[in-house]
Amino acid sequence: MGLLSSSVSITRYQVQGKLEKPILETIAAGLKKKAISDVDDPTVDKAVGWTSFEKPYQPDFDGSSFVYGNYLVFSLRIDRKTVPPKLLQKHVVIESDKRLAESGRPYLSRSEKERIRDQVTDRLYATVPATPNIYDIIWNYEDCILCFFFNLKATNEELETLFLRSFDLTLIRMIPYTAAHYASDLKSTEKDILLELSRTSFAG
């Protein structure tokens, strides 16, 4: 997940759109606007935002702290609360037994069981701390290329959504079709041929 790790995964993007000048100040404003904030609300189980590459637990986008030569380097941070299923099960059983003892009945209705599960889930989420996950980003602004150091679809989609909301720029994932369409300088007739392609068989 980190660009300095010994083994990394990379998803490539092309950045579409233009930023207002001065560009670095516009980018800093976008990063600050959507910087990660701690999950203080007990009912919220996830926080998504930008953070500093060098100080991922104390985001700071002042000055040119995210500029490295011709590149912009920062990180996506996703803080998520997770309650282990076995811990949830334990507290649901304890709470169910307590209710049964209080009521004197031999069983609980389905709706009572659901309510207990919801209450226990809320209580546990309110007490459990959020676990941070950090994914580094290199943005070559001049060449409109961005590298995201992670490959999982759901996380990639979090990046794409946050990027659009922060900078009003679209990230186009470089998959086989888009890499051909955007990166290969195709003429319009070639783009039409591309759309009509079908799988080649090398059988024989």
Added chain:
Amino acid sequence: MLDIAVAYNRFKFLGEEFLTWLWFAIDQDPSILRKADPDLSSLEIGNRIVLEKRHEKAFERMTIKGENAGLEEAMLALQKGALVAELNLVYRSAEHKWQFTLKGESLNLSSMKTPKTAAPESPENMEGVVLEKIFLYDKILQFLEKLYKTFIEYRLSDNWQKRHVGLIKKWSRSCL
């Protein structure tokens, strides 16, 4: 421009054809690789190759793992209509070595290891270390981008069916 989810599913075969062509180029036409990167010393198949065959509703997947593994079965699968879905590659330039896995359907890179760089000793030299690492990633990304452009150029030309497909078929037959 197609919707990204539609394009992903509709054209995943294009990435798999790219990897299949790349395997052929590594074995039969390394001059194409050097044209994409004059600094290249060698490009070899690494420790993993995955082939997939889709026919109507049937789906078969074959994985060959291990250093210096024989690729005869992979070649046989190719002859039976499978395409390369994942390829682990070893890129060498002078005394430096990169190793990574390229996935056909997404063109994502994983398990990428670059030549070793110095660890940052202080905040002052962090920028230098980061820029060195970016340079090392960029070397592979640019190389792959150029190779993909070459492949797309071939793939969209009349010569794809007339020449390239025949050469790949002939190669797969001659290897068994």
